[in-house]
Amino acid sequence: MSTGLEGIVAAETVLSHVDGERGELVLRGLRLEEAARLEFEEVTALLWQGFAPEADASDALAERLGQARLVAFAMAEPLLPAASRLTPVEGLRLLLSAIPDAEETPHHLMAVAAVPVFAAALGRIAAGDAPVPPDPALRTAEDFLAMLHDRTPSADHARALETYLITVADHGLNASTFAARVIASTRAGLFSSVVGALCALKGPLHGGAPGPVLDMLDEIGGEESIAGWIEGEIAAGRRLMGFGHRVYKVRDPRADVLRGVVRPLSSPRVAFAEKVEAAAIAALERAKPGRNLQTNVEFYTALALEAVGIPRPLFTPVFALGRMAGWTAHVLEQEQTGRLLRPLSRYTGPAVRVAAE
């Protein structure tokens, strides 16, 4: 038994491979560094290939996603007052839950189309603005930014976000994907599976870290405080957000792809963040020698999302927007090839006794 399920293989998948020793992520035969040069719709199509007929042409897929975004917008409107009383990620959980299992649009398509619409509307409401409807002619990343900011994004920003979405599109049997596959294995349906996945993603040990990364940079404040702040956190037994990973024991390749994205965006944070990064890695090596605690995806995610103008409470919903490509592919794969997931537990409770009369 292993309490964190480390080292346990619980599924076979053709979708992605995380090589933690070599620091490599492969998406259906493509290294992340290559996949990151494609469009998000192409990567989604790649993941769906063999599981969904819509995967055959990514142009047609982009068009169908655009149409489905319109359906999602109409669906969200009556629920927005209730969703606006929640945080954006809770609002996203509510709106995704509200998509009926009887929805006519293929469910994997609807799920990928719905997240940018819901997340942008929730972001606008949180800022006191009215939601902006989708433009079905745009690609996912561009339309998300257009809906969120009510203006056409620069090509640089749209491409930076698109690269981010690809970077997080799939990542082996991470906690949220595992949750999705467990639910899919019961045949509860795709929407239930991805709502479960979103709930798992929401936790700070999984997808909730990039907001705290910026909080950390804010708290540190200036270069002169970096070393003292980091030592203080480690001495207090707290974890530095954006460092360490369950599987990668060398650098997380996604951190490097995203560093390449943020550097040209001339965000004032980047140079400072790189100094914090270097100091954190050195301090973690001193505190936990041999553990090789390195920068993970969340560190540069925080910088990339901030640079394209996404507010912190929307970070996890935007993560969900990219990861939805992977979740839906895993659900389709699980439904096609998987078996009901039903592990065992070891009982450590009291010995059997006769109940008092």
Ligand SMILES: CC(C)(COP(=O)(O)OP(=O)(O)OC[C@H]1O[C@@H](n2cnc3c(N)ncnc32)[C@H](O)[C@@H]1OP(=O)(O)O)[C@@H](O)C(=O)NCCC(=O)NCCS
């Ligand atoms: C991601 C994470 C949960 C992986 O954890 P894990 O595989 O369970 O690693 P462990 O808890 O076994 O950590 C190994 C040791 O390093 C320490 N450690 C791990 N990440 C650390 C961090 N970010 N800061 C300080 N110490 C850390 C642990 O406290 C542990 O020390 P111990 O053995 O003395 O108790 C963990 O690294 C973490 O909490 N990171 C910060 C949150 C984060 O960035 N999450 C996003 C992940 S993509």
